[in-house]
Amino acid sequence: MKNNLTFNLRGIQIRKYLTCICLSMILLSATAQHDASKNPVDKTDLSFSPGSNSTSVNPDTRLIVTFRQPALLGTSGRIMIFDASDDSLVDVLDMSIPPGPKNTRTPAPYDTLTWEIEEKFLADNPPRFAPLPLDDIYQHTYIGGKLESDVYHFYPVLIRGNTAVICPHHNSLKYNKTYYVRIDSGVFNFPGNMAFSIEGKDQWTFSTKESGPSLDNELFIVTTDGTGDFNTVQGALDYMPAENPDKKTIFIKNGTYEEIVYFRDKNNITLLGEDREKTIICYANNGIFNARPTGDRAEMIRRFRNRRAVFSAHNCNDICLANFSTVSLGEMPAQAEALLVIGDRIIVDNVTIDGSGDALQATGNIYLNRCSVKGFGDNVLGYGAVFFNECDMISTYGPHLWVRNTNENHGNVFVNSTFSTIGDVETVFARAPGSASYSFPYVEAVLLDSRIEGIRPEGWGQVGEKTDDIRYWEYNSTRMDNGEPADISGRAPYSRQLTMEQDSAIIAFYRVPSNILDGWVPVAKPVIIPKATELELIKGDDLLVDPVIFAIPDPEFQWYKDGKKINGQNSTMLSITGLKKKHAGSYILEATGPFGKVKSQSIKITVK
Numbered sequence: 001m002k003n004n005l006t007f008n009l010r011g012i013q014i015r016k017y018l019t020c021i022c023l024s025m026i027l028l029s030a031t032a033q034h035d036a037s038k039n040p041v042d043k044t045d046l047s048f049s050p051g052s053n054s055t056s057v058n059p060d061t062r063l064i065v066t067f068r069q070p071a072l073l074g075t076s077g078r079i080m081i082f083d084a085s086d087d088s089l090v091d092v093l094d095m096s097i098p099p100g101p102k103n104t105r106t107p108a109p110y111d112t113l114t115w116e117i118e119e120k121f122l123a124d125n126p127p128r129f130a131p132l133p134l135d136d137i138y139q140h141t142y143i144g145g146k147l148e149s150d151v152y153h154f155y156p157v158l159i160r161g162n163t164a165v166i167c168p169h170h171n172s173l174k175y176n177k178t179y180y181v182r183i184d185s186g187v188f189n190f191p192g193n194m195a196f197s198i199e200g201k202d203q204w205t206f207s208t209k210e211s212g213p214s215l216d217n218e219l220f221i222v223t224t225d226g227t228g229d230f231n232t233v234q235g236a237l238d239y240m241p242a243e244n245p246d247k248k249t250i251f252i253k254n255g256t257y258e259e260i261v262y263f264r265d266k267n268n269i270t271l272l273g274e275d276r277e278k279t280i281i282c283y284a285n286n287g288i289f290n291a292r293p294t295g296d297r298a299e300m301i302r303r304f305r306n307r308r309a310v311f312s313a314h315n316c317n318d319i320c321l322a323n324f325s326t327v328s329l330g331e332m333p334a335q336a337e338a339l340l341v342i343g344d345r346i347i348v349d350n351v352t353i354d355g356s357g358d359a360l361q362a363t364g365n366i367y368l369n370r371c372s373v374k375g376f377g378d379n380v381l382g383y384g385a386v387f388f389n390e391c392d393m394i395s396t397y398g399p400h401l402w403v404r405n406t407n408e409n410h411g412n413v414f415v416n417s418t419f420s421t422i423g424d425v426e427t428v429f430a431r432a433p434g435s436a437s438y439s440f441p442y443v444e445a446v447l448l449d450s451r452i453e454g455i456r457p458e459g460w461g462q463v464g465e466k467t468d469d470i471r472y473w474e475y476n477s478t479r480m481d482n483g484e485p486a487d488i489s490g491r492a493p494y495s496r497q498l499t500m501e502q503d504s505a506i507i508a509f510y511r512v513p514s515n516i517l518d519g520w521v522p523v524a525k526p527v528i529i530p531k532a533t534e535l536e537l538i539k540g541d542d543l544l545v546d547p548v549i550f551a552i553p554d555p556e557f558q559w560y561k562d563g564k565k566i567n568g569q570n571s572t573m574l575s576i577t578g579l580k581k582k583h584a585g586s587y588i589l590e591a592t593g594p595f596g597k598v599k600s601q602s603i604k605i606t607v608k
Helices: 015-024 116-124 233-239 298-302 500-510
Strands: 046-049 054-057 063-066 079-082 088-094 157-162 165-166 176-181 188-190 207-208 219-222 249-254 255-260 261-264 266-271 279-283 311-322 323-327 340-347 352-353 362-369 372-375 380-382 385-389 392-395 401-403 412-415 417-422 444-448 472-476 526-530 534-535 544-547 548-552 556-561 575-577 585-593 595-599 603-607
Touching: 063 233, 063 585, 079 444, 219 233, 233 249, 233 261, 233 266, 266 526, 266 603, 340 548, 362 372, 401 444, 444 500, 472 500, 526 585, 526 595, 548 585
Parallel strands: 054 207, 219 249, 249 266, 255 279, 261 311, 266 311, 279 323, 311 340, 323 352, 340 362, 352 372, 362 380, 362 385, 372 392, 380 401, 385 412, 392 417, 412 444, 444 472, 534 603
Antiparallel strands: 046 063, 063 165, 079 088, 079 176, 157 165, 176 207, 526 548, 544 575, 556 585, 585 595, 585 603
């Protein structure tokens, strides 16, 4: 069967509430079960991706079926992938296994499906006594490695409108292989006793690429439609070696990547999105769906800190994350970081972090630049030193920060940043510096030149009896609505208002990131990626070339044509009005900064 589906989500913007609507609208009754023995679905109404008999498919592909009408996801049957060379079974998704513990963030259709096996399991295992993942009865996949702590619960099928996105287990498919897919009746059902199945070897087959991209490359491309080196962000990260003597860049093109991303023990990697608003990594993950296990295995349990996050980097150094959004899906509050980073010399630039409780967890020496952090409260959690430059902190109702640094390192420092709430809500900058039986008497949160709204008069949450070493410091806070000085007359007595007259040295010290980040100066060599390397235009057209650029700090720019400097063209964009024949040529953008000089790939422009 020949199919020509191109499944392309590039350019789709997604927000949490839109995603929930998208997942819900396809179901009239997700719990309905139908007799699958009569009325088969006409397969000429279907399209597959990869299309049957496709070649050069990335091994990390999702398997996508688009129906003419909404499908009901069942709780029986299997999706199976076979190696065509010997008919061996290489992967199976058993729909009789529930995806993970149900909770207030469980998306449709899984929120209405029930499994007898789960009901019996929960009767013997109350949620507060969560077993280790491999000991429970839910779906499991390894993400980022093969340790027990790399096991996650996951949704085997994602529903988007009339489209079912099938998610094979991570790394189950290999290069230079031909596969065929079988789907049992019962996986998908339809009203009117219509059923769907794929049987035999020749209804849905595809072949993967002969080999992956060379690890000598500096640039690797991820696209949702399979035209890049990888289909998923996790696929690209899994491909990266543990040791990178030279920086590798993973360029994520516009699209919605609904996946949990987790990598550990890696370095020298830049993940760069094409557009902050249109490159979206999201998932309905949280601290119930992927809970940290309880019990007396303390060392093991500590390795599960990342489980509830959408995107996490654990024990990673010299990592740059730039120009994309990471979103924890679900409207109800949960412990669900959109981003979790643990390591040293990590830069996060121009990233939207849209989480829930504990929206951002950061431990190590971390630099955030021009980011937004949004959540339901305790939005920044961590034990490390984190420097926020020109960042927007947005809370639904809870405290912005829950800082837990010790006297061995600095805490959270904000320069030229904003603190605000959504709606008619007031909160505090930070909550009490303690957790259960643990106390953090050296907690530090320093705000310089902040613009604020929705902050209670006291400014800071309650603390314990010991306040001598707490650094809740604030300088030059202004109102967001009119720029006037904020009313600080009711600030908590254990906080301190810095003044230029008495504290100029302290203020100057905290403005410098390296003073906070254990001597590390956040510098990232520019990455310049043209959106096209060849452009064919008509005489009289206007030219606008806008490459994707990442660099810390902001460099100086200069455009060149055929090796010669173009006067006046010293921004990130190349703009020419009314093209003439003389404008044809080879263009290069050069960036200059403390990292030296970096040139872009040549862009050939033809004028007809």
